[in-house]
Amino acid sequence: xxxxxxxxxxxxxxxxxxxxxxxxxxxxxxxxxxxxxxxxxxxxxxxxxxxxxxxxxxxxxxxxxxxxxxxxxxxxxxxxxxxxxxxxxxxxxxxxxxxxxxxxxxxxxxxxxxxxxxxxxxxxxxxxxxxxxxxxxxxxxxxxxxxxxxxxxxxxxxxxxxxxxxxxxxxxxxxxxx
Numbered sequence: 001x002x003x004x005x006x007x008x009x010x011x012x013x014x015x016x017x018x019x020x021x022x023x024x025x026x027x028x029x030x031x032x033x034x035x036x037x038x039x040x041x042x043x044x045x046x047x048x049x050x051x052x053x054x055x056x057x058x059x060x061x062x063x064x065x066x067x068x069x070x071x072x073x074x075x076x077x078x079x080x081x082x083x084x085x086x087x088x089x090x091x092x093x094x095x096x097x098x099x100x101x102x103x104x105x106x107x108x109x110x111x112x113x114x115x116x117x118x119x120x121x122x123x124x125x126x127x128x129x130x131x132x133x134x135x136x137x138x139x140x141x142x143x144x145x146x147x148x149x150x151x152x153x154x155x156x157x158x159x160x161x162x163x164x165x166x167x168x169x170x171x172x173x174x175x176x177x178x
Contacts, residue, residue: 031145031162033133038166039125044174048121055117059110066103073099132170136162 039045073096081089137145145162 028143029141030160031137031140031142032148032160033145033166034161034163035126035129035147035149038163038170039122039129042129042167042170042174044125044128044170047174048118048125051121052114052117056110056114059113063107063110066106070096070100070103128173129166129170132173133166136166136169 040049077089077092077096080092084092133145136142148161
């Protein structure tokens with residue numbers, strides 16, 4: 001008798017969970033945002049990109065000058081190939097190779113500097129963007145907002161993507177700070 005009562009109680013609890021589960025789940029509201037897109041397509045992101053471009057215009061000019069010099073040296077080396085003795089040609093070729101490696105290091109250093117600058121600027125904007133998303137989540141009643149940049153999200157309903165709304169709100173808030 002006790003076993004039958006316990007089994008009935010378990011059955012009732014399972015039915016209650018199954019019947020109330022869908023109602024609870026339907027009250028949940030989830031959103032998805034592409035953080036990279038929200039950052040890059042927003043006005044603050046455009047400003048960040050412009051700051052990066054300004055910072056590296058000087059570097060770009062230096063790299064272009066060095067590239068032109070390397071092309072000139074390569075052309076001179078090719079023209080002198082037939083008139084120089086083998087030892088002299090090898091010496092000039094080694095000199096060219098050393099200068100070319102120096103040029104490659106300049107390019108790598110410039111790329112590294114640019115990446116660091118981009119990360120510095122992005123790290124200043126990401127907390128502001130997070131505040132916008134948090135505020136939207138609270139205001140619009142989201143249970144959770146997930147980043148689609150994170151590969152853990154296996155499936156998402158495209159209609160739940162709030163990236164555009166986040167960009168609009170981020171733009172509004174950034175105008176207020178100017």
